[in-house]
Amino acid sequence: MKIDFLEFESMIKDLFDPEFSFDSSLVESWSSMQSLIVVSAIDEHYDVLISHQELKRAKTIHSLHSIVIKKFC
């Protein structure tokens, strides 16, 4: 299964109510609670577990997407 970036980005954006302050593109700006929500969703959608270190390394959603693809294969 291919993980399309736009689909991945949309999945993450949909996790949060529009009224919450959340920049889906900037991983490094996420609060710990927001990070856990995203980690849980990635695990559920793609069966890929993202560690704390991997999340810290992924500063943008593009690099997070790359990590997920790498672990997914």
Added chain:
Amino acid sequence: MPLFKVANTKIAGISGAVPKNKVSNKDLEGLSQEQIDLLIKTTGIENRRVAEESICASDLCFVAAEKLLEELKWNKNEIEILIFVTQTPDYIMPGTSMILQDRLNLPKSCMTLDINQGCAGYVYGLSVISNMMSSGAIKKGLLLVGDTITKLIEKGDNSIVPIFSDAGTATAIEFDSFAKDMIFNLQTDGSGYESIIVTEGGARNQTGDRTKKMRMRGHDVFAFALKEVIPNIESVLKYAGKEKNQIDYYILHQANKLLNESIRRKMKIDSSKTPYTLGKYGNTSCATIPLTLVSELGEEVKSSNLELLFSGFGVGLSWGAVCVNISDIVCPKLIEL
């Protein structure tokens, strides 16, 4: 021996007690309204119970045990084992189980044991007491499981304060040669011991700062549970020869809603089979499983034959599950102390 069965013992009754003092996460200081809303929505925890300074886990377990024994009409002289599972004992020494034996007026023929376990503590405690009683040498026993974990938390630490809460429980175990086997799967990964830790106050750091409280690496604990809990439950179901739909209720440790719902959805368990007490009582450490049973299934268990699965996971890192049958057990109303 991660997977094993225990014969000849059954749960005769379960009771619970929580502190009267109710605290709401809506009143948390140092967080914006938006942060509070997200926290409550994500964790599922709105209210918590926090014990006053004078109330310990042993006090909550004591009142739960007294009420349970009264309703069971057990002769206290027949109780020959008491196990107390906690991470908040009254003292470093002696063990609190010995103090509880005296407070409950149990006979000197009653053996006692303290077990230092957290979120997996109920499953671990049940495995120990049922194994001790399986041969029939001991006919009646008490498993007391509780924590006043809020005493280990730094006031104002908003990474931990909104999660944890206090409770004590009592479970009566009885020898019964007709009882269905309890099936256990217990696991450990001590390499993660620093994920949830109180570093000071033990023998390792005797000269350290004793005001230092509990630390938790939330992401590590979350990832551990996502990775380990489901295979643990699936293994115990397989060993027990049960399909997922043959379990009436999955009583999961009440960690937080995000994690528990993720486990439930991945396992494709219907939401009606996973009762929650997070909203009312938060994460009460080792007490969450029996507390949830008393609070949410208290009426049903009095007159039903149910196949249950308990799953605990957390500090250690330690995790375990048990498949257990309960039938018409005694279950007094939850006590407030």
